[in-house]
Amino acid sequence: MMTTADDLSTFSSLAALDHAKLETLARAGRDVDYPAGQRLIAEGHRADRCWLIRSGSVVLDATVPGRGDVAIQTLGPGDLLGWSWLVPPYRWHFGAVTTEPVHAIEFDSARLAEFADTDPKFGHALTLLLFEALLERLQATRARLLNLYRNSGETCTTAPLRLGEAGGRR
Numbered sequence: 001m002m003t004t005a006d007d008l009s010t011f012s013s014l015a016a017l018d019h020a021k022l023e024t025l026a027r028a029g030r031d032v033d034y035p036a037g038q039r040l041i042a043e044g045h046r047a048d049r050c051w052l053i054r055s056g057s058v059v060l061d062a063t064v065p066g067r068g069d070v071a072i073q074t075l076g077p078g079d080l081l082g083w084s085w086l087v088p089p090y091r092w093h094f095g096a097v098t099t100e101p102v103h104a105i106e107f108d109s110a111r112l113a114e115f116a117d118t119d120p121k122f123g124h125a126l127t128l129l130l131f132e133a134l135l136e137r138l139q140a141t142r143a144r145l146l147n148l149y150r151n152s153g154e155t156c157t158t159a160p161l162r163l164g165e166a167g168g169r170r
Helices: 019-027 109-118 121-148
Strands: 029-034 038-043 049-055 056-062 068-076 095-098 102-108
Touching: 019 029, 019 121, 029 038, 049 109, 056 109, 068 095, 068 121, 102 109, 109 121
Parallel strands: none
Antiparallel strands: 029 102, 038 095, 049 102, 056 068, 056 095
């Protein structure tokens, strides 16, 4: 089934796009359904699409030597999955697998890139949208790391090591 601008307008993450840009985005999208346990992204493989999740959940994972695939984050309705198609070498940096049935809008990255080249205003809006999603993902990762390294009974009193200081990277 083809995606429409009206379908896309229901996603809060796309609120910054006007109707014309939503129509352009919709021309690159199509509705897809995946069963639980379906691998959508294999780390290191060619990145050629992205998804906007309507329902269900997807776990991002990373391959860790000696441990296999380790869950990094769970994405759900309204989340954007996959932006590696935007940056050379166009390879997935993580893996992704559905943990329950997923209904999503799948976007063809070649069409998105073509539309962005043809309409720089659309390209700019799309880039901002993707960077906003990336920033949210980084903030969520930061919060998880803080929780992981926080000892519930102690407070860290040592200042963090900054780049360029003894022991830090330059």
